[in-house]
Amino acid sequence: AQSVTQPDIHITVSEGASLELRCNYSYGATPYLFWYVQSPGQGLQLLLKYFSGDTLVQGIKGFEAEFKRSQSSFNLRKPSVHWSDAAEYFCAVGAYGNKLVFGAGTILRVKS
Amino acid sequence: SAVISQKPSRDICQRGTSLTIQCQVDSQVTMMFWYRQQPGQSLTLIATANQGSEATYESGFVIDKFPISRPNLTFSTLTVSNMSPEDSSIYLCSVEALEGYGYTFGSGTRLTVV
Numbered sequence: 001a002q003s004v005t006q007p008d009i010h011i012t013v014s015e016g017a018s019l020e021l022r023c024n025y026s027y028g029a030t031p032y033l034f035w036y037v038q039s040p041g042q043g044l045q046l047l048l049k050y051f052s053g054d055t056l057v058q059g060i061k062g063f064e065a066e067f068k069r070s071q072s073s074f075n076l077r078k079p080s081v082h083w084s085d086a087a088e089y090f091c092a093v094g095a096y097g098n099k100l101v102f103g104a105g106t107i108l109r110v111k112s
Numbered sequence: 113s114a115v116i117s118q119k120p121s122r123d124i125c126q127r128g129t130s131l132t133i134q135c136q137v138d139s140q141v142t143m144m145f146w147y148r149q150q151p152g153q154s155l156t157l158i159a160t161a162n163q164g165s166e167a168t169y170e171s172g173f174v175i176d177k178f179p180i181s182r183p184n185l186t187f188s189t190l191t192v193s194n195m196s197p198e199d200s201s202i203y204l205c206s207v208e209a210l211e212g213y214g215y216t217f218g219s220g221t222r223l224t225v226v
Contacts, residue, residue, distance in 0.1 A: 032214070034214065034215065036217075041222075042219065042220075043118075043202075043204060043217050043218060043219035043220040044155075044204065044217040044220075045217075046113075046214065046215070046216065046217075049214045051214075090154060090155070092215075094215070096208070097142075097143065097208070099145060099157045099160060099170075100145070100155075100157070100206070100215055102154045102155045102156075103154060104153075104154045105154050
């Protein structure tokens with residue numbers, strides 16, 4: 001069965017510190033992988049996506065993610081967190097023509 | 113990528129009534145998806161809307177409760193019928209572009225049932 005695990009429900013980091021949000025997936029075929037961000041009261045914004053090719057993908061707002069097939073992981077990273085990054089982050093997996101399956105989300109808090 | 117306009121952005125409805133949510137896309141898309149996000153939860157797929165055929169519903173969701181229309185390649189509606197407070201959620205429309213560039217979401221409809 002297709003599934004996405006985000007093991008951290010909440011993460012708190014200091015402003016300026018580095019960030020890594022974990023995502024592990026289970027999918028029968030070669031997956032498409034996504035990270036979305038949702039600010040309070042807002043819809044979902046796509047941060048980045050991986051379809052194929054270079055396993056390190058760059059996204060918006062200074063985020064990047066690395067696809068590791070051997071670990072079935074697609075962790076999101078940012079070298080220096082800003083207070084405006086406080087939001088909920090969702091990892092999702094899918095394939096062309098199929099539904100997206102979402103993880104439970106990780107709430108990021110940034111302390112000054 | 114596609115731009116999605118979803119209406120209404122929010123509504124407060126009385127229990128027992130119905131609400132129809134509209135999703136308009138600025139380009140033709142093959143697949144349109146309707147998701148529900150209950151308070152404090154992740155997104156759950158309700159159904160996939162295909163043009164010219166009936167929607168495909170996920171387990172736990174039925175057409176009588178969530179009827180969907182997809183009259184063309186740029187538009188879809190989701191109706192939440194006979195609402196109860198448990199239907200209070202954010203409902204999101206999502207599309208997959210024909211070019212396969214990924215999935216885009218509308219800004220969502222925040223529904224409160226009182």
